[in-house]
Amino acid sequence: MWTIGKEKSWEYLERTFEWVAIMKEVPQDARHHAEGNVAIHTRMVLDALIKEPTYAQLLPQQQEILWAAALLHDVEKATTTITVPDGSITSHGHARKGAMKARQLLYKEIDTPFSIRESVVSLVRYHGLPLWLFEKPDPVKAVVMASLEINMQWLALLARADVLGRVCADQAELLYRIDCFEEFCKEHHCWGVPFHFPSPAARMYYFSQQEGYTGYEPFKTAVAEVIMMSGLPGSGKDSYVRRHYKDKPVVSLDQLRTEMGIAATDKNGNGKVIQAAKEQAREMLRKQTGFVWNATNITRQMRMQLIELFMAYDASVKIIYIEVPYNKLHGQNKSRNEVVPAAVIDKLAGKLEVPALWEAHEVEYYA
Template identity: 55%
Template sequence: MSWMLSRDKSWQFLQQNFSWVADMSGVMQDPIHHAEGDVSVHTQCVLEALRSLPEYQQLPTLQQEILWSAALLHDVEKRSTTRIDYDGRIVSPGHARKGELTTRQILFKDLAAPFAIREMIAALVRYHGLPLWVMEKQDPQKSLLSASLRVDNQLLTLLAKADVLGRECADTEELLNRIELFELYCHEQQCWRQARRFPSAEAQYRYFSTDNAPPDYQPYDDYQSQVTLLSGLPGMGKDSYIQQHCFGLPVIGLDDIRRQHRIAPDDKMANGWVVQQAKQLAREKLRRGEDFVWNATNITHQMRQQLINLFVSYKARVRVIYIEVPYVKWKQQNSARTYAVPDAVMDRMLAKLELPAPEEAHEVIYYIDGQTEAISL
């Protein structure tokens, strides 16, 4: 597999052709941690530092391109999150989390990348600060193991090292020491260059969804039914997936309820009522121990988590199916629908898209353009 974000990697070309690169100019940073200058200067320094690392030079060409792209994009959303804090310091809270969403949007809509490559770059952007701050997390082990399900920690370590070397600050040595400790912690937790392995899917889900569960614990499986929760933007093909793969299972669909009661899709006042009707139908099936499909967009973690918690409380095993097709095909499929979603609404939803993480449910499947794919290479 070969892919490149840009063959011309000169900063002049990138700045002239990508608005999100041009936006980096003038976005100031805290001079204590970034005396080198604004985000544009910092990003150029990070790219230069990355290319000079012997470990980077030894990587296969595709991994080099993935890492270079992540370095280019790692601070892309400092443009929207940077502000002056109460003590006069320049801060950019949440820039990595928002940067992940922007990276996904760019590599889906504007610079089409294969799914696994796109998600690896998005994960690197999301977690680029983890090697520096993992031990300050509320639960360092859980934070590390969660990241390991999505990202190659060796690549993450190289990105963090380039990020440190691409800045001017007084604590460079301390930050590099933190990265070395992160690598040792990855080896200790069995997630260096691989995702942490759990005894079973149930063990993985239980570890991440409960407190104080050790990762090697094998819980007892006492589930009484299975719920298939679909996730995907409107027009991606969820209804077609149900017809082809769900073999006559009962379906609870929010759109079906809206049409049954003649409620417009953009009637926000009625959305809560529609969801409550759907949940009531789900509870009835859950009490009877029946399998069913929940058909809705479910494009954010919060949406999915509320439903998964409900299903699990009734002793249901939850399987999440994320469905996606390429951007051009998506727009075509939406236009051909009986109830097409306006383009502006589609783009707003795309900007909010959070892919289901592997630990969100007992099983998470990525169904991409008609076939199942892994979230990483």
């Protein structure tokens, strides 16, 4: 069974993990965290979590996932905490940045199975959602989207421990918000289960349209399929394409760089490569020809820009994400025709956002 550490004592965690040791140096606003710094809060959250009756009902591996998420949930307050002119302390963006940090720690430093790692990452990313759901522009879309990444029951459990593990005047109100979150998830059929859409096309329409609703089934059918590869350099994307799509046209950014004489580290040149690749894609899409888009596509922003382009031509999109253990990644990179500098791979790994199920018509993981 996977655990984040051999022991759970705070003394062991501080000795073993630098990111735990520095928590005691990170202050919090007394209005929301009168208990003190992030270390004190995190220890209280861990204590509150294991005392929750719902936690005791989980399977042992599920408990370890929740425990790790509780330990990591405020890990990036260390880099996001600032004191504003009025004297209050804020840590805006710590959940999003914390999820990225958690992924890096569990990929590079702590050997963690892919599915477990991504569960921890999603819990860290969304741990504030039960508290602030009704301040979202579209609360329904927020819970439906999150349910495709993490179990909402687990998320509510983590949020409850987060509230019980602090000293604040509005604790009762925050717990009431979590109760409301639970009822809202039940009402919208995503409590403990991912929201079910009638089809992949319906799911894509809902998330790509601002005014979409969950029950709508688009009448258009896709005229072509685009396979979008995603993964760090050296993960095995080229080998996968040769093995599974040898008869399908391929738009390869690496191949275009070689043909155009542009190095992977040339930022200006890479812009030209991407534009040339998009024009190749448009030519095939106009002919309603499916193809493979073979590039790293490690950030959500890049993937969404491309998916928007492909869908404009009525294509369906299938993302294939490939990953190998970090200690194997650099070795495989060295066997490539075009070796990417190790420092570049590590920089890209720091930006990695694993594709979510709601991003495309289909998402497959090979990790």
